[in-house]
Amino acid sequence: MSEHKIERYTGPAGGWGALRSVTNSLLRQDIAVKGAKTLLSANQPDGFDCPGCAWPDRNHASTFEFCENGVKAVAAEATARRAGPELFAKHTVAELAKQSDFWLEDQGRLTHPMVYDAAIDKYVPIEWVDAFALVARHLNALPDPNQAIFYTSGRASNEAAFLYQLFVREYGTNNFPDCSNMCHEPTGSGMRPQIGVGKGTVTLEDFEKTDAIFIFGQNPGTNHPRMLGELRAAHKRGAKIVSFNPLRERGLERFADPQDKLEMATLGSTPISTHYFQLRIGGDFAVVKGMMKHLMEREDRGDALLDHAFIAEHTQGFEALADDLRAESWDVLEQESGLAQAQIRAAADIYGEAGSAIFCWGMGITQHQHSVATIQMLVNLLLMRGNIGREGAGPCPVRGHSNVQGDRTMGIWEKPPAALLDTLAKVFGFEPPREPGLDTVEAIAAMRDGKGKVFFALGGNFAAATPDTYETWKGLRRCDLTVHVTTKLNRSHVVHGREALILPCLGRTEIDIQAGGPQGVTVEDSMSMVHISTGINPPASEQLLSEPALVARLAVATIGHRSRTPWLWLVEDYARIRDKIEAVFVDFKDFNLRVAVPGGFRLRNTASERVWATASRKASFFAHPVPRDTPSHRARARLGKKGDTVVFTLLTTRSHDQYNTTIYGHDDRYRGVFGQRRVVFIHEADIRALGMKDGDWVDIQTVWEDAGDGADMVRRADRFKLVAYDIPRGNLAAYYPETNPLVPLDSVAVNAGTPASKSIPVILTLHTAPVAAKADHEASAYAIG
Template sequence: MSEQKIEFYKGPAGGWGALRSVTATLLKQDIPVKGAKTLLSANQPDGFDCPGCAWPDRNHASTFEFCENGVKAVAAEATARRAGPELFAAHTVAQLAQQSDFWLEDQGRLTHPMVYDAASDKYLPIAWDDAFALVARHLNALPDPNQAIFYTSGRASNEAAFLYQLFVREYGTNNFPDCSNMCHEPSGSGMRPQIGVGKGTVTLEDFEKTDAIFIFGQNPGTNHPRMLGELRAAHKRGAKIVSFNPLRERGLERFADPQDKFEMATLTSTAISTHYFQLRVGGDMAVVAGMMKHLIDRQDAGESVLDLDFISTHTSGFSDVAEGLRGETWAVLEEESGLSEAQIRAAADIYAEAKSAIFCWGMGITQHQNSVGTIQMLVNLLMMRGNIGRPGAGPCPVRGHSNVQGDRTMGIWEKPPAALLDRLGEVFGFEPPRAHGWDTVESIAAMRDGKGKVFFALGGNFAAATPDTYETWKALRRCDLTVHVTTKLNRSHVVHGREALILPCLGRTEIDIQAGGPQGVTVEDSMSMVHISTGINPPASEHLLSEPAIVARLAAATIGHSSNTPWLWLVEDYARIRDKIEAVFADFKDFNERVAVPGGFRLRNTASERVWTTPTKKANFVAHAVPRDTPSHRARARFAAKGDTVVFTLLTTRSHDQYNTTIYGHDDRYRGVFGQRRVVFIHEADIRALGLKDGDWVDIQTVWDDAGDGAQVRRADRFKLVAYDIPRGNLAAYYPETNPLVPLDSVALNAGTPASKSIPVILTPHTAPVAAKADHDASAYAIG
């Protein structure tokens, strides 16, 4: 681990810093030669899809498109390190639980299926057939299939996800918590009632044609680095790029393209944002409402700024929305947004002057209590000027994991539409369960309350990704059986049920050979492009199975005697699985033929055609008042009488050395944090107001509605104050270290996503000796 220091970064995103980081990553994973060859095969016609983010590729037949965090993801999977039976023989689970998340994953690729042995408190090797028999025995012993919970990570391929949802529904439940429940669920929940689809409508070609790009609650420099190339090109041709973010993020300010020889040789860079507005945490809806109000004011004054033809022809509900906005006061909009009336009007004028505009957003929008309302207001604003269904315009929710969107397309959804269930029943000859299942937060509550008995995870790191760590870990430990399909060791494997299995699988980079020969799998990116991915590296172990094979063999062991589905035959050749996908989903007609074309194909998006598959057969404006009764509002009201207690709003975020819960290292280069993670970003004036100084240590405690005698205390101790450019009253800190602060019932209305970006907290000086815990010690946040 590097030296602990705070040293603010003055350079651009990308550039030589990114190249140095990539070099260090490849050397650290002991793959300097193989790693380079592997990287050059990413996103190529005969190569594999990057297992990182879901940002689309400009051209799958092009040369490698540089992405620092994509390199880290590929290198972590292609590492020469191995976590075999020897590792588990040398450590009890209790000992492993004391290690950091970074240490656990840094042990390398898992090589054998392992079963937990309570007597020795160790994981022991187990044969695959015995592992499947153990899961089948537990599942078949449940009196109700709804006592089983089946989680899915966004890294699962379309083929694996399709088989998985088919098996689980033939088994008898719709309990499908997945990573969408924790990230972009509000995007779908908000857009489907408005425009008939829960996905973005734009393509990369739209970024070439747009006049303005508005970015809300997103940090592409860390979370979707390849997006910076599109933003850079847009800026260079004169498009306006308007960013709304509480933090000053380097990737939204300047970018040096590591593939641009001139910029690299001259140490120059390209500006990204033409305008940058630092709003308060959670202030996005107030900003959007203010922009809409300004456009209505201009229209009422006789200017022609609204697309009245689009509104009258394609939409319903505009008059109610307009009337509500006329009643909003600028005092409220300023207070709730943290921006001035002049700033909001200026942003609206940029939008009004653009002939076309794209709105992008990330989890800085979706992980709030009022995220669905905010997204619907964003779509309202787009519709006011007809910016859906024409070139260079539209909504663009930027998703995280490489196939999180594809998994939902394949039917990984706890609230499946009746049409999907009808078609599954017709094609496979069974009656699918109709009752809605549990989402992620509901699943945690069910396990905690003894209603969920078996937890099966197809990828991911559930224990580290989820909110309210104490409740989540207690829930997992109450299960009779927990099972994790995974490539590497992680926190979820040491927070286990009474019985537990670790089932190691192939990674995206590895050759997948079945009876029909080498196989490829498909994924769907954030812009509905479906393409194939074929590994090039030998498997990390001869004992690994592919995710489709694991699902098929589990299904055969569990329900094979009563199922009409030829599970094992299907995984002999994944083209057979794609044929079945085509039989269920009309948009996948000629699936195998179309995906064989380099770059794949785009799924139909009716909203981009201005075909509105809503009950009204139109796009619908939805009215929302700016919220004045959020958890932070209520917490501040309760503490108003205590003049010496300041309630802050905390947002959780990832570092630049991190992807979701995977921590590659302890540096956050762009924010100037090195060798440590337990830091909290805070305005320097707030530090002084607390009577503290930059670098002091504090404890963070959630102030929640359940406060009182006997209430759960949610704390995260020993965080270093770091003075940062962030609005007063707001804080930012890394997850998973801050997940214990997120109450289980702090969720997005009408979506259920944990509201991890808006937690009311107080800070108190940390009194324990600073040296009491290493900064990376898992026990600093591990509970129980």
């Protein structure tokens, strides 16, 4: 681990720092030579798709189509370290639970299926056939299939996801909580009724042709580093790049491309953002509405800024929106955005003068109470100038997991469309359940309340990724059985049900041999490109199963006696699975032929063709009031009578040394944090106003309706170091999963259910000796660190 220090970073994103990090990652996992060879196959026509983010590949035949984050992901999967039965024989689960998330995953690749033995508090080996029999026994004993919960990680392939949703629906439930519920669910919920699709409409080629790129609530330098190449190229040719982010993020300021020999040799870099606006946390809605109001004011004065022909032919609801904009108060917009009116007008002028524009956004937009309305406002702004369905323009939600979008396409959805269920019934000869299932937050509540009895996770790290850690862990422990399909040990395996299984699977980089020979799987990226991924490394253990094979064998054990689906035949050759996908989804016609082409193919996106698959067959403008009743508003009103108590708004974020809940190390290079993670970023004036100093240790406590004034629930995360940072006053940022205990389970996006992890009302107090919260003891220790 690095030396504990806070040291201001002055270099660009990328550059020599990225190369050093790449080298260290390969050396640390004892795979320097093997790792280099593996990376040469990343994102290649005959290689594997990077298991990192869902940003598309610029050139699927490029030898160097990977980034720092991708290297860390590949190195972690291809590591020479092994977490076999000997590890579990050495440690009780209680001992493992005391280790950090970093330590757990750092033990290496899992090698054998393991079952929990409560008598000795250890995981012990189990044969695959017995593991499947155990799961089947629990599932078939449930009086109601809806008492089973089937979670899905966005790293599952299309083939695995398709078989998984088919098995679960044949079993009898639509309980499909997944990582989409925790990230981009508001994107789909907002865009589908508005333009008929829940996906972005742009391609990488649009980034070459656009005049302006607006980035809302996203930090590509850490979360999607390959995106920086597109932004760098756009800046060099003169496109405007306008960023809205509460934090000053180095990846949005400057970037040095490690593949540019001149830039590296001269220690040079390329600016990214031409304009950078540091709005308040959650202020995006007010900013976007202010930009629209400014355009309307200019239009009313005679400036021709709106695309009236497009509005008339393709949209409905514009006049109601226009009236709402004219009536909006600039005072309210300034107050809620944290920006001056002049700044909002300047951003609007850049948009109004651009011939075409792309709007990108990430979880800084989606993880708020009013995220669906915010996304609809973003789309409103695009529609006003006809910036959907033409070159260089459109919405670009940037997703995280490498196949999170593909999993939803394959039917991993707790609210499936009737048309999908009708087709499944026709193709596979069974009647799927029609009742909507549970999303992630609803599933946690069901387990906590004793209504969810079996929890099965196809990948992911549910215990660490989810909100309200105390409540989530209570729910998992109330289950009769918890099962995790995974490549490495993580927090979820030590927060288990009465019975528990760990089922190890192949990784994306590994050779998958079935009866029909070596197999490839397919994934869909953020821009609807579908391509094949084929592993090149020998499996970490002969005991590993592929995810499709694992699902098929589980289906045979559980419903084989009544299913007409030829499960084992399908996994002999994954082309057979793709044939079935083609039979269910019309956009996958000639699937096997089209995916054989290097780079794959793009799924149809009706909105990009200006075909609106909405009820009215038009794109719709939606008018929304500026949110004045957010969690932070309510918390400040509640504590306003209690002296000098200051309520801050906290956003949870990743460090540069992590991907989702996977912790690769303890450095956050670009933010100047080294060797540690329990830090909270705060404006230096706020530190002084609290009577504290930079470097003091504080405890963080959520202000919520069910806490305080004699209520039972206390949500706390203790002992965080104050770090003075360039962030608006009244706002804080800290890393998850350490701060997930602070996110109330019922603080979710309206009409989407996504946890509002980017807008948590909290108070800070100087750290003292830990006080036991009225919650699970171990979860409290996790929050304390």
